[in-house]
Amino acid sequence: MNTDLETIENYVTGQLTPDERVRFEAALRTDPAVAEALAFYMLTKQVAGEQAREQRKAELDALRKPASMWSVPMRWAAAASITVLLGLGWYFLRPTNSPEMxxxxxxxxxxxxxxxxxxxxxxxxxxxxxxxxxxxxxxxxxxxxxxxxxxxxxxxxxxxxxxxxxxxxxxxxxxxxxxxxxxxxxxxxxxxxxxxxxxxxxxxxxxxxxxxxxxxxxxxxxxxxxxxxxxxxxxxxxxxxxxxxx
Known part of the structure; x- marks a missing residue:
C-alpha cells in the first residue's frame, strides 16, 4: 500500500472515512512498510512535542528577564518562537481528549x-x-x-x-x-x-x-x-x- 504522510496524518487525527480507515488498518497488519511509516510518524511527533516543551520552557525563562536586557535578536527570536508555539507547537502539546479524538x-x-x-x-x-x-x-x-x-x-x-x-x-x-x-x-x-x-x-x-x-x-x-x-x-x-x- 502506498501510504503518504497526509494519509497517516488523517488516520492519527481521525479524518479518514470509515472505509479508508478499515483499509489503512488492514495494511498496517499486512504491510511492514506501512507499519514502519506510522511508527516513524509517531516518533517524529513525540520528538517534536519534546522540543516544543523545551522551547516553551526557554521562552518562559526569557520572559522572566527584564525587557531592557533583551537584545534585538532576542526579541525577534522570542516573537518567532511564540508564533511556532501557537501553531505547530500547540498541536503537539494539545491534550489527548479533543474533538479529533x-x-x-x-x-x-x-x-x-x-x-x-x-x-x-x-x-x-x-x-x-x-x-x-x-x-x-x-x-x-x-x-x-x-x-x-x-x-x-x-x-x-x-x-x-x-x-x-x-x-x-x-x-x-x-x-x-x-x-x-x-x-x-x-x-x-x-x-x-x-x-x-x-x-x-x-x-x-x-x-x-x-x-x-x-x-x-x-x-x-x-x-x-x-x-x-x-x-x-x-x-x-x-x-x-x-x-x-x-
Missing part, C-alpha cells in the same frame, strides 16, 4: 457496526414489496454497491416516509458515502419516531455530526450524546465513551 471514536464505531447490515428482516410479511426491497438493498450494501443501495432505500422512503428500517439503513449508507447532510436528516427523522421499542436515531445523528465536522457540529453532537445518556436511549454506553473524549 471524538471523531476517531465515531470512525471506530462506524467501522465496527456499519460495514455490514443484518440480512434478517423481522416484522411484516416476508413476501411484501417493502420487505423484499429492503432485503435487496441490504444485499447491495453488503456487496459494496452503496450508490445502488442508497437509491433503493430512498425509493422505499418515497412510498413509506417513516419506515424506521429504511431511515436507519439509508442514513448509514449516506454516512458511509460521506453524504453527511443527508445522513443527519435521515437519522433526525428516525429519532422523531416515538413508537419504537429501540431507536438509535439521536445517537446515529451525533455520529454524522462528528463526521461532518462543521464549526458547530461537535457542540451539537455533544448535546445529542448528553440527551441519549440522560434519556437512557439506544447507544447510551457508546455515548458515554464519546462524551469522555471531548
Amino acid at each position: 471524538a471523531t476517531r471514536l465515531a470512525d471506530d464505531y462506524v467501522a465496527e457496526h456499519f460495514m455490514e447490515l443484518p440480512t434478517t428482516m423481522d416484522g411484516g410479511s416476508s413476501g411484501s414489496t417493502t420487505v423484499d426491497s429492503l432485503k435487496t438493498a441490504v444485499g447491495l450494501v453488503n456487496s459494496g454497491k452503496l450508490a445502488e443501495a442508497d437509491a433503493l432505500f430512498l425509493d422505499i422512503l418515497k412510498r413509506q416516509p417513516t419506515n424506521d428500517r429504511a431511515l436507519k439503513y439509508a442514513g448509514i449508507v449516506s454516512l458511509r458515502q460521506g453524504n453527511y447532510d443527508q445522513a443527519i436528516t435521515l437519522f433526525h427523522r428516525l429519532s422523531e419516531r416515538t413508537d419504537l421499542y429501540s431507536n438509535p436515531g439521536l445517537f446515529y445523528e451525533s455520529l454524522a455530526l462528528l463526521k461532518r465536522g462543521l464549526p458547530m457540529d461537535k457542540e451539537q453532537a455533544k448535546k445529542l450524546l448528553d440527551e441519549v445518556i440522560t434519556r437512557n436511549l439506544d447507544g447510551k454506553a457508546e455515548a458515554e465513551k464519546l462524551i469522555k473524549s471531548f
Whole structure:
C-alpha cells in the first residue's frame, strides 16, 4: 500500500472515512512498510512535542528577564518562537481528549457496526414489496454497491416516509458515502419516531455530526450524546465513551 504522510496524518487525527480507515488498518497488519511509516510518524511527533516543551520552557525563562536586557535578536527570536508555539507547537502539546479524538471514536464505531447490515428482516410479511426491497438493498450494501443501495432505500422512503428500517439503513449508507447532510436528516427523522421499542436515531445523528465536522457540529453532537445518556436511549454506553473524549 502506498501510504503518504497526509494519509497517516488523517488516520492519527481521525479524518479518514470509515472505509479508508478499515483499509489503512488492514495494511498496517499486512504491510511492514506501512507499519514502519506510522511508527516513524509517531516518533517524529513525540520528538517534536519534546522540543516544543523545551522551547516553551526557554521562552518562559526569557520572559522572566527584564525587557531592557533583551537584545534585538532576542526579541525577534522570542516573537518567532511564540508564533511556532501557537501553531505547530500547540498541536503537539494539545491534550489527548479533543474533538479529533471524538471523531476517531465515531470512525471506530462506524467501522465496527456499519460495514455490514443484518440480512434478517423481522416484522411484516416476508413476501411484501417493502420487505423484499429492503432485503435487496441490504444485499447491495453488503456487496459494496452503496450508490445502488442508497437509491433503493430512498425509493422505499418515497412510498413509506417513516419506515424506521429504511431511515436507519439509508442514513448509514449516506454516512458511509460521506453524504453527511443527508445522513443527519435521515437519522433526525428516525429519532422523531416515538413508537419504537429501540431507536438509535439521536445517537446515529451525533455520529454524522462528528463526521461532518462543521464549526458547530461537535457542540451539537455533544448535546445529542448528553440527551441519549440522560434519556437512557439506544447507544447510551457508546455515548458515554464519546462524551469522555471531548
